[in-house]
Amino acid sequence: MKQLKKWGADGIMVKLTEGTGYLSPKAGTQITNGFKLFDTVGVYHFFHGRGTAEAQYFLAWVKKMGLDKSTVLAIDVEAPDLPYSTTSQVNVFLRYLIAHGYKNVITYGSGSWFNAGRINRSQLVDKAIWVAAYGVSQPGVANANAWQYTDNFHGVDCSYDFDGKLSGKATKATPKKASYWADNGLYEVITSEVNVYGKPALDKANKRRIHFSKGSTIYGKAVKYGKVYRIKTDVGYISANRDYVKLVRKSGGK
Known part of the structure; x- marks a missing residue:
């Protein structure tokens, strides 16, 4: 994490839970170390479509980790077992967090899922979105709050946080102009x-x-x-x- 900060990272998003029975064994250490280096540490839940049950499980661990209501909580919507249209259950999940005072929420998904309507931003109870799109010069979804632009920033995923929704610090997207091979x-x-x-x-x-x-x-x-x-x-x-x-x-x- 010290090295990531030297390379320009302003914060981290830690995987905390998945479904209704998985807790990342690394989460506690990552959160603790993250707070030693960064002002804020956010956490995310990998979603499998059971809105209330998964929100309850996630929030219970958020509290056990000592994370307060200012913490950014993300729902990671990409699992292959999700129904084609998953917005309604995402909203159930988000509403539960908001109702319990955790209002800094954001929905993560592939650009293709947002553009195809699998995650319908216009219907989300909170419109903040974190878009994953790699190997391109922009996220491809209008007014995205954050853009995960690579899955290989010194071996980890990395994002631009346009308006501070993830880290509290706005960033300007200035991807290095990439050069590509065009040979067989x-x-x-x-x-x-x-x-x-x-x-x-x-x-x-x-x-x-x-x-x-x-x-x-x-x-x-x-x-x-x-x-x-x-x-x-x-x-x-x-x-x-x-x-x-x-x-x-x-x-x-x-």
Whole structure:
């Protein structure tokens, strides 16, 4: 965490709970260490669709961790077992937290889920949203409060907090201009790890359970995606960002 702060992080969001029976074994230590370095520490719950039961479970642990009512509480809406339209149960969850005095709430999800209406922002009881969209120059959802722009900031996810909804500190989005490979061939992973996605849209909704570690070599084909490129491998798509992979050997053909 000290190193993340040196790299520019203003705060952390810690996974606390999931469903109605999971508590992250790292949460207590992460929260304690987070408060030693940052002004605020937020927590999130990974949601499986049971609004009241999950809100009760989450809030019980929020209180056991000694987190007060100023704490940012996020609901992470991305689980594959959720119904297509999940807004109503998200609202049940949010209402429970708000009714118990925890009003700094925010809803997290993939840009594709917000744009498809799976999470209907206009119907949310609290309109604050935290959008995940990777490998692009903007979150792709109008007026997002926060944008998780990468899943590989020195090995962890990282977000821009536009108006202070996550950390209390507004940030200006100034992503480094990325450079992409556009060649077919053999690539080597040069960052800690690179995640694999089922589609060229590199967002949480398409993320697979596999990844390539540093030093891995992968054969792939460059695929144009908007103004950038992805590398299509036998197991899915990876980023063609030159900060993540390097071309070891170029191959001919399209």
